[in-house]
Amino acid sequence: MKYQITHETEYDYSVPVTISQHLIHLEPRFCSRQKWLEHSLEINPKPAYKLSRKDIFGNVVTAFSIEDEHNVFKVTAKGIAEVFNNKMPDKIPTCKEARDIVKCPKTPDDISAAMFLYPSPLVAYDDAVRNYAKECFDEEKSFFDAVKDLNNKIYKDFKYSPGYTKIGTMPTEILRERKGVCQDFAHFMIACLRSLGYSAAYISGYLHTRKEGEQQFLGADATHAWVSVYLGEAGYFEFDPTNDCIAGEEHIIVSKGRDFGDVSPLKGVITGGGPHTLKVAVNVKQID
Amino acid sequence: MKCDIKEDYKVRQGIYDELFFEDNSPRKTTAGILDTLKKLGNDEVERRRKLLNYSQYYQAIIKSDNEENCGLDSIPLCFADEEWAVIEKGLAQRAKLYDLIAKDIYGEQNLIKDGIIPTFSVYANPNFLQMLWTGKNQEQSFVNLMSTDIVRRFDGKLIAVNDKFQIPEGLGNALENRISTARAYPELFHDLYVTRLRHFFENFRQTTLSGNTDSDGSTVLLASEPNRNRRSEDAILARYLKLHLVENDDLSVRGFKVYLKTLTGLQKVETILRRVEDGMCDPLELRIDSGEGAVGLISAVRNGNVKVVNSLGTSILESPIIRAFLPDIAAYFLKEDLILEPVKTFWLGDEKARNTVLAEPDKYMFYKSFNDKFAQIYGKMTMTAQLALVEKILKEPENYTAEEYVKTSTTPYIQNDKYLQGDAHFRFFASYTQNECSVMPGGLGWVTDENGKKTVDKDIWVLTGKNIKNLPERNRQNEYIPLTRAGGDLPSRAADNLFKLGKNLEKAEILARIARGISRHLSDDCFNDDEDQISSLFKALDGDFFVNNEYENNLWNFVMKKSEAEGLQAVFKEIRFIAVQLRDRISEDTWQFIKSFGENSLPDGKNAASMLPYLQRILSDAAAFEGLTSEGMTRGHGWRFLELGRRIERGILTLKMIKNMLENKTKDEVSVLSAFLEAGDGSLTYFRRYGAKLYPAPAVDLLLCDESNPHSVAYQAANIEKIVNELPKSVNHNFFKPLDKEILKLLSQLRLADVYSLMQDDNGKRKALIKYCSDRITEFENISELLSKEYLNHAPQKSVRAAMATEV
Missing domain, CATH: 2.60.40.2250 (Immunoglobulin-like)
Structure with missing residues (x-):
């Protein structure tokens, strides 16, 4: 497109x-x-x-x-x-593998994925965040499916309400209030993933809103934020918790960082x- | 004081003592010192010990309340040849190693790629400033100035504990300690051939602090905020290294270059010796609330337009987790073992290390992996705290780093006339430039008691046994130095502080004079007759000190009470606060003077008579100080602002005095007028001119309009005009600026004043006088404001846009 x-x-x-x-x-x-x-x-x-x-x-x-x-x-x-759309990965790691890839990095890509593995200034987390995310993950489960489940869970549990949060609202607070905007949901999802030992990056960019008659995307004609996870050999793959979807040809990438503060x-x-x-x-x- | 140490002091068996062998015989380095002390005799040693603390930094005028300092101990810690050589080599190796680490982390990151350090140690580390990463190993050193803390283990082996790179604290302190000991014990310095520090500082200034390319830029010391404890050390260093001491607001970044705001405009800065933490250096790219740095500093650094010493980003080197990998890194980069044995340090994110440490936690102290400020010594914690700590470690092991707790050597120190035994600590300093390391031959020593509490400082001496003549200064005879006369490179902030200092010195003098008048009358027999006089003098103080008729009590509150926001002590406090900020640019004499201003001849009682000598002393000190500045200060802009501050303050306070004392026409004005003339220091002139009889108009004329009287308002105004004419003029304005206009207005009003009509009253109230005085006060205040605006506030209030962001 x-x-x-x-x-x-x-x-x-x-x-x-x-x-x-x-x-x-x-x-x-x-x-x-x-x-x-x-x-x-x-x-x-x-x-x-x-x-x-x-x-x-x-x-x-x-x-x-x-x-x-x-x-x-x-x-x-x-x-x-x-x-273009995210290419569906041909080799998907299990949750355990996805964690080990960044824990004991082997390739330069693995190492740079480790930049998105730890708490960052706007993404801090605690046990509550970890417990919220845990049920989506299982050692032998496909990591791709697990992240998709988490993406869906956040979409269902959180209410989109602009003006409620501000820059710097921490994931722990977002979990308590269960509402926010795309930036908050992205931060929260990243917190969930990192709390369990997975690498997750913050993507900022734009979202294209479909033509009339079709489903309206939230964050229409505005800057948007979503999440990128690391699958090892298969590279990165992006999810959009605000719209419960895989980020695709409607998602235009500008920058990538640990959280909003970097980009x-x-x-x-x-x-x-x-x-x-x-x-x-x-x-x-x-x-x- | 009894100073036969050999009788009092016993070495503990099995623990190395810095001064004595196990059989209590003195070590080689100690013997000479003890001999000399013995020769001097008890009384002389005691006298010297007082001298030692007199010139000391602990006497610094801001005494920090939370830190109890016992000063500097008489007996230094000494290092001789062989051992000193090891320390020198050890520090040089560490400086080189840490520099390589920083270059790698902010460059190619081979330490991570080759698995020498875990990704966690950098990517999770808040001290890693990713905006400084370039991908290529840069050539310029990250490490320029380092401090290394060393202890000696009980068995005599030296152990390197930690190293500091952002702000190696204690350098100025060590310098002051050395100056003090050298003054107190000149014969020891001579007999033992103690190596001097001067060469180290000269070298540091000439190599490390010299700029990169063109030489037209200046070198500044970026100081911490004035209320920080280390601020007085900042000033000591700036003064000794002859650098401008600046604060964040003094710097401005334009076009990715750093400039110093001076009275005449912007002056390029080449090198910044910073005394500010990494995170606080640039609100644009680092912490948005960073108050101590300059906006855009990182861009300037990135473009190679300014050198920051130490480089930004070095805080990562201080992380305890990095220390855990130091031996491995030394093997990786240098293929060497560490010359100074490092304290055993373990990162608990590693399972094997964790098991080792948790098997015997008593042996360790625990740090958060990224924070070296706070350590928990397991063996000294309560059982509950120990359990809680272990639980936390097991939950998030990667966040903890354990360091072996080292039982250190002992040393005697003197406290309350007794020799006590404490643990010895050493901090050494090294500068590092282009692979050349220079270690300061000395350092900061201190002693802790059995509870780990810091007691005294000790100077560290390096004894070479031979007389090394100080190295000759570089031959500069052929260099061409352009001549300059007291120039405009005075930083605006310094000018501002001198301005404030002038105001407060003047205020102290005037208030003390009024208070002296009150105390004289109160201690006089015929005090009852003078009720009018005393209450009018209280009015002249222009505060709320005339609360009731308990005059003596009111006076004491005004003069002595430290908690008062208005009284004399508040003025002294302000003077000391400003003086600390000016420490780098006032002479030693002035400094000594200000330190003790208002602290001499303190009253021994609360009654008026006992306050008299104290107030008398303040007035004579103030006069002495005025002499000191008028004789000793170059008539540059610094002096001008000090003088302007004085003139404006005297103008305002004298006007207030006239207004407050004479606003009401009383039946018998003689006593009020006599008090008035005394407070304004005009009695002598009055009586010479007009004889013994007191009339209001001549008295007011003398203190208001007489330009020949240095205490009159008109004299102040005339001088302000003269001085302002000598200040640098910004642009060629051919018309009068608001400042000139305001001065002209004030001066004309004073020259045109008709004193007789001003003294007319309306039912006892002198309305004309009140209005006249209030108007002139406003003009003085406007002048002060306009001066600030024109010359002193080059930095208007910043408003910070945090993240100008627009996410939905």
Whole structure:
């Protein structure tokens, strides 16, 4: 599937900002199931300095500073992406195998999967999380089926309710409240998997909403978040607990990290500014 | 004090003592020291011991409340040739090894790929700053300055316990200890050929702290927040290394380069010696609440535009879990054994190690794997705590690391005139640049008592037995040094602190003078006649100290009570607080003076008479200090801000005094006027000019409008104008700036004042005077505000956008 994507973020400050420094994760990473045919980034006012690099997770991070006084700050990311479904893995490990692969890593891929194996700043967990997840897993059960069951369980048990949580709401709290948004469900599912010794990564990106008459996906035309698990030789496979599905050609990947903190689309520290209004517009249009 | 140590002190059998052999005969290094002490005699030794603590850092003016410090002990811990050589080699090896570890972790990660360390030790480690990972081993050293803690096991073997890289604490402390001992025992230094520290610091400054490329940038010391305990050490180091001491707000990152905000603008920074933890260095990429670093610092580092010493990211090297693999890593990288025996350390995530440790937990102390701050010594815990710990370990073994508990050597120390026995600890320091390691010939020693509580510091001496002349300074004769005169490179924050110091010094003087007036009258016989005078003086204090008619009590509260937010002691507290922050740029004389300002001739009773000598002393000290600064300070911008602070404060306080004391016209104003002139230090001039009879208008004129009287309001205003004209002007403004206008307004109002009409009253109330004074006070305050805005606050309040995120 081919999409044209526009992602606009605009800040209107009530007091001029004299200097601001930002860090963005808006440029798409390379990945096997999708191709970016073109991509551009427009920043207003023009940054005084800008530099992109690749981080340890393989994302493109851009740091820039705006050193002219400004009242409005706008970032527009535009691109055309061709996206395919996750290929069904041909060799699926059992739960035990999936755990051992990262516990005693052999290949460079195994080692890098270990980056997503431990608690991270926004994914902490406890026994309650572990107990919640446990019933989906069994030593000899197919790891793929187990994760799918967990995905489904979270979808059924948790209520989608925007505005209730905020960035930094921990999985332990999400479990108590049983509600949240896609970011929370992704964090929670990652916590479940890591608490049992599996590697799980946070994926941020966009979701394409189907045409009229078809099922509406939650998180329509907005940034979205889901989960990627490591299957060893078969590589990574993605699940979307918010929509109870395997992430496929509707899920457009931008970045991957341990949690939201690693891939936050836009952050910054500004001097001045005062109260501000924020406008975000995401548009995902299918073009063939 | 009795100082025949040989009688008092007995070595414990089977435990190595730093000073004595098992038969209580002194070790080679000790004999010389004990001989000299004996020659000096008891009284002299005691005198020296006092001297030792006088110049000491423990006397630092912020005495931390929670830490009881017993100061520096007279007898140093000594190391001689052979053993010192081992320590030097051992530290050099560790510095090199740790540097390789950091380069690998932030680069190729072969330690993980080859299974030398578990993925857990890095990927689960919050001290691993993944944003600094580059994938390639960088050339520049991560480790530039290291401290290594060493203990001597009871059998005499030296054991390396841990190493610090972010902020090797105690370096400044060791330096101060050395300065103190060298001053107290010059003959020992001479006779024993104690190796000097100076060369180490010079070398550190010239190599490690020198920049990478162009030399036009400056080197700064990024200090911790002013209320942190280590702040006074920061100042000591900055001063000794001749670096600007800066705080986060002094730095600004523009175009991925770091700049220091100075009075004249931004000045490029080449090297930062940081005294701030990793996580606190950059709110943009690290902890969003990191208050001590500079926004964008990491970008500047990443672009190679600034060198940070030690490199950011080195906190991972301090993780106990890394120590557990140190011997393996040494074998892997260096194909060597560790020269200094490492303390046995086990990561409990490993099953075999866990079984070994849990079989005999008594022998160990336990750390969280990523946190070396807090250790639990199993043998010293209660049974319940032990059980709870084991349970936690079994549940999450990977989160724990065990370190063998080392029974250390003993050393005598003196406390309450007695020789006691304690455990000896050593901390050594090394700098490391481009594979060259230099170990400081000395260190920080300290002693703990049987409960593990820290008692005294000890200096560490390295005795070579020969007289090594200090190495010659590099020949700089041919270097071209551009001449400069007291320049604009004064950091804005330093200027701000000098400004505040000036204000508070002036305030102390004025308040003390008023209080002296009160205490004089109270201790006089004819006090009953002077009720008006005393109550008007209390009004001049401009606080809530005139609570009732218990004058003496009120006065005591004002002068001595430390808990008061308003009184004299609060001013002294503020002065000391500011002085600590200025420690790096005030002279030794000034420092000694400020340290004891307000602490001399303390009153021995609560009555007015006994307070008199104390207040007298404050006033003479203040005058001495004024002399010190006017004689000793270069007329640079620093001096100007100190002076501006003084002038503004005196202007405001004098106006308040006029307003508060004379707002009501009383029937017999003579006593009030006499008190007024005394408080404003104008009596002498008045009587010379006008004779003995007191009239309100001339008295007010003298303290308000007379520009020739250095205590008048007008004099302050005129001087402010003069000084402000000498400050750097930002841009070519051909018109008057708000600051100039405000000064002009104040000065004209003072010159135009018609004192007689101001003194007119309306039913006893001098409304014109009240309004006039209030207006001038506002103008002074505006000037102060405008000065801050123009010169001192280059950093407006930051508002931090946490994560500007938009997830659904």
